[in-house]
Amino acid sequence: MLHTKKILALALTGLVAVASASAQTLINGAGATFPAPIYTKWFSEYSKVDPTVTFNYQAIGSGGGQKQILAETVDFGASDGPMSDENLAKAPRALWHIPTVAGAVVISYNIPDSPKIKLDGETLANIFLGKITNWRDPAIVALNPGVRLPDIGIVVVHRSDGSGTSYIFTDYLSNVSADWKSKAGKGTAVSWPAGLGGKGNAGVAGQLKESPGSIGYVELIYAVQNKLPYADLKNASGNYITPTIESVVAALATATIPDDFRFSMVNAPGADAYPIAGVTWLLVYEQQKDPVKGQKLVEFLKWAYSDGEKMASSLDYAPLPDSVKERVLKRVGEIKY
Amino acid sequence: MSQSAILPEATPLIRATSHWPDRSFRWLAIGAACMILLLIALVGWQLSRGAHLAMTAFGPGFLTSSKWDPVTDEYGAWPFIFGTLLSSFLAIVIAVPLGVATALFLTEMAPLRLRQPIVTLIEMLAAVPSVIFGLWGIFMLVPWLRDHLFQWIAHSWLGYLPFFKGPIYGVSMLAGGIVVAIMILPIITSVSREILRSVPNLQREAAYALGATHWEVIRIAVLSYAGRGIFGAAVLGLGRALGETMAVTMVIGNRPEVSASLFAPGYTLASVIANEFTEANSDLYISSLFELGLVLLVVTFLVNAAAQLMLRTLTGQGMGKIK
Numbered sequence: 001m002l003h004t005k006k007i008l009a010l011a012l013t014g015l016v017a018v019a020s021a022s023a024q025t026l027i028n029g030a031g032a033t034f035p036a037p038i039y040t041k042w043f044s045e046y047s048k049v050d051p052t053v054t055f056n057y058q059a060i061g062s063g064g065g066q067k068q069i070l071a072e073t074v075d076f077g078a079s080d081g082p083m084s085d086e087n088l089a090k091a092p093r094a095l096w097h098i099p100t101v102a103g104a105v106v107i108s109y110n111i112p113d114s115p116k117i118k119l120d121g122e123t124l125a126n127i128f129l130g131k132i133t134n135w136r137d138p139a140i141v142a143l144n145p146g147v148r149l150p151d152i153g154i155v156v157v158h159r160s161d162g163s164g165t166s167y168i169f170t171d172y173l174s175n176v177s178a179d180w181k182s183k184a185g186k187g188t189a190v191s192w193p194a195g196l197g198g199k200g201n202a203g204v205a206g207q208l209k210e211s212p213g214s215i216g217y218v219e220l221i222y223a224v225q226n227k228l229p230y231a232d233l234k235n236a237s238g239n240y241i242t243p244t245i246e247s248v249v250a251a252l253a254t255a256t257i258p259d260d261f262r263f264s265m266v267n268a269p270g271a272d273a274y275p276i277a278g279v280t281w282l283l284v285y286e287q288q289k290d291p292v293k294g295q296k297l298v299e300f301l302k303w304a305y306s307d308g309e310k311m312a313s314s315l316d317y318a319p320l321p322d323s324v325k326e327r328v329l330k331r332v333g334e335i336k337y
Numbered sequence: 338m339s340q341s342a343i344l345p346e347a348t349p350l351i352r353a354t355s356h357w358p359d360r361s362f363r364w365l366a367i368g369a370a371c372m373i374l375l376l377i378a379l380v381g382w383q384l385s386r387g388a389h390l391a392m393t394a395f396g397p398g399f400l401t402s403s404k405w406d407p408v409t410d411e412y413g414a415w416p417f418i419f420g421t422l423l424s425s426f427l428a429i430v431i432a433v434p435l436g437v438a439t440a441l442f443l444t445e446m447a448p449l450r451l452r453q454p455i456v457t458l459i460e461m462l463a464a465v466p467s468v469i470f471g472l473w474g475i476f477m478l479v480p481w482l483r484d485h486l487f488q489w490i491a492h493s494w495l496g497y498l499p500f501f502k503g504p505i506y507g508v509s510m511l512a513g514g515i516v517v518a519i520m521i522l523p524i525i526t527s528v529s530r531e532i533l534r535s536v537p538n539l540q541r542e543a544a545y546a547l548g549a550t551h552w553e554v555i556r557i558a559v560l561s562y563a564g565r566g567i568f569g570a571a572v573l574g575l576g577r578a579l580g581e582t583m584a585v586t587m588v589i590g591n592r593p594e595v596s597a598s599l600f601a602p603g604y605t606l607a608s609v610i611a612n613e614f615t616e617a618n619s620d621l622y623i624s625s626l627f628e629l630g631l632v633l634l635v636v637t638f639l640v641n642a643a644a645q646l647m648l649r650t651l652t653g654q655g656m657g658k659i660k
Contacts, residue, residue, distance in 0.1 A: 162616025197591025
C-alpha cells in the first residue's frame with residue numbers, strides 16, 4: 001500500500017517536472033540526409049550558446065523535406081536539390097532557399113592496383129551511357145597515358161534510391177553531354193541507360209568493392225572516410241582537379257548565384273574548381289508563423305553562418321565563401337517574424 | 338436413446354443469453370475479425386486513392402509499359418511485376434523441395450535426440466532480420482555466385498539455355514531468388530513439419546503392412562496425405578517471398594529491365610517502392626509508386642487465388658475439408 005502511494009507521488013512529480021521543462025522552444029526540421037551530420041553538430045553546439053531552444057531534425061530525404069515544409073508540419077526543410085518551380089508554386093507564401101554547405105561527388109572505381117586515373121566529362125558520360133564498355137577504350141587510354149589499364153569490362157554502378165548525390169551527378173552529366181541530357185536528364189532519380197543500382201552510398205560502395213572493373217559515384221565525405229580511390233576530373237578551364245574541400249570552395253566562389261539562391265554549381269568556370277559539386281539548402285518561409293520560433297530560428301541561422309561554418313571542414317563539408325555568406329546573411333536578416 | 342438427444346442442438350450465431358461475459362466476449366471476437374477485414378479494405382482504399390492520379394494518367398498501359406523515367410514523368414510497372422513474379426517463383430522452386438525434404442528428415446528419419454536442436458536452429462534462421470540477409474548476400478553470397486556457381490553454370494551444358502546467358506555480375510535475379518529462398522525456408526519447413534507430424538501413424542503402418550519400402554511409405558502414405566497441407570505451406574512461403582524487400586534490393590541489381598537470363602539484374606515491386614519513395618518529388622511520381630503498391634497487393638491476392646484454384650482442381654476438394 002505504501003509502495004503504491006510512493007510510486008504515485010513520484011509519477012506526479014515527474015509529470016510536473018516535464019510540464020515545467022517545456023518552457024523550451026522546440027524547432028522541428030526535416031529533409032536531406034547529406035548535411036545531417038553537420039546540422040546535428042550545429043544543433044548540439046548551438047544548444048550551448050542558447051540553451052532555451054532545441055532542434056529536432058529528421059533526415060527523411062530531400063523529397064520528404066520539401067513535402068513537409070510545403071505542408072508546414074515542420075519549421076524548416078532541408079533539400080539537396082532545389083525545389084522545382086512546380087513545387088515552389090504550391091507554397092502558401094514566399095518560401096526561400098538558404099544555402100548552407102557544399103559537397104562534392106567523386107568517381108570511384110575498382111581496378112587492380114587502384115591507380116589514379118583522370119577522366120573528363122564526355123568520357124564519363126559515355127561510360128554511364130553504356131557506350132564505353134571496356135577500361136582499355138581509346139578514350140580512357142588517351143586521358144591516362146602511362147597508366148596500366150586492365151582489359152576488363154566496365155561495370156557501371158549508380159544509386160537505386162533517389163538522392164541529392166544523383167541529382168548533382170546527373171546535373172553535371174547533362175551539362176557536359178547533350179546525349180546524356182536527351183537520354184536521361186537530371187534528377188534525384190533518372191532512367192539510367194546502363195548499370196546496376198546500389199542503395200545509398202553504402203550500397204554503391206559495397207557494389208564497387210565486390211565487382212572488379214566497376215565504376216560509380218559517391219559523396220566525397222563517404223569516399224574519404226572509407227578510403228575509396230577516386231578519379232581526377234577535368235574542369236571547365238581544362239585542368240584536372242582532385243576533389244577536395246578547397247576545390248569545392250573554389251567552385252562555389254566562381255558559380256553564378258541568382259537572387260533566389262537556386263543555383264547549380266556543376267562545371268564551374270574557376271581554374272581550381274572541381275566540376276561535380278553541389279550545395280544543400282534550408283527551406284524557410286519569409287514570413288514565419290510563430291514569432292518566438294521565428295526569432296530563435298533567425299538567431300540560429302545567423303550563428304550558423306558566423307560560427308557554424310567554421311565547423312564544416314572538420315566534417316569534410318565545404319563552407320560557403322565569404323562573398324556568398326554575406327548575401328545569405330542579408331537574406332536571413334529579411335526573414336520576418 | 339436417439340442421436341439428437343445426446344448431441345446438442347446447433348447453436349445460433351448469437352446465443353440469446355443474459356450472461357454478459359459470454360455476450361461481450363462474442364462481440365469482442367466478432368469485432369476483432371471485422372477489424373482485420375476492415376484493415377485490408379482500408380489499405381486497398383488508401384492505395385487506390387493515392388494511385389488515382391497515375392491510374393487516370395496512364396490507364397491500363399501502366400501494367401505493360403517498361404519505361405520508368407522520373408525526369409520525363411513516364412512510368413510503367415511491367416519490369417517490376419516480372420521481377421517480383423520471377424524472383425518469388427525461383428525462391429519457391431528452391432525452397433519447397435529443400436523445406437519439405439528437411440521436414441521429412443525431421444519427422445521420419447532423424448534420431449529423436451537430434452530433432453529438437455535442428456528445429457531450434459531452423460527457427461533461429463527465421464528470426465534473422467531481412468537486412469542481415471541482404472548484407473550477407475552482398476558481401477558473401479554474391480561474390481561466391483559470381484566467381485564460382487554462375488561460372489560453373491555458364492560453362493556447363495546449362496550455359497546453352499537462354500536462361501544462363503549474358504555477362505555475370507553476381508547481383509542478379511537468381512541471386513535474389515536464392516536469398517529469398519533462404520528466408521522462406523524456415524516457414525516452409527516448420528509448417529510442413531507440423532503437417533507431416535499430423536499424418537496418423539495408421540497410414541504409415543498400413544503401407545508397411547502392404548510391403549512398402551521406407552521411401553514408398555513416405556511417398557504413398559505420408560506425402561499424398563499431407564499434400565494439401567504442404568501446398569498450403571508453399572503458399573505461405575510464396576506470400577512472404579512476394580513482399581520481401583530489403584534482402585532482395587541488396588542483391589538483385591536494381592535494374593528495371595526484363596531479361597530471359599537469370600544472370601541479368603532485375604527489380605521488384607517492393608524494392609522500387611522502398612528505394613524511391615522518400616525522394617519522390619512530383620505528384621505523378623508518388624502516385625505511380627502508390628499504383629505499384631496497389632499492383633503488388635493485387636498480385637499477391639491473385640497468386641493466392643490461383644493457388645487455391647489449382648488446389649481445388651488437383652484434389653477435387655476445397656481446403657479445410659477432411660479427406
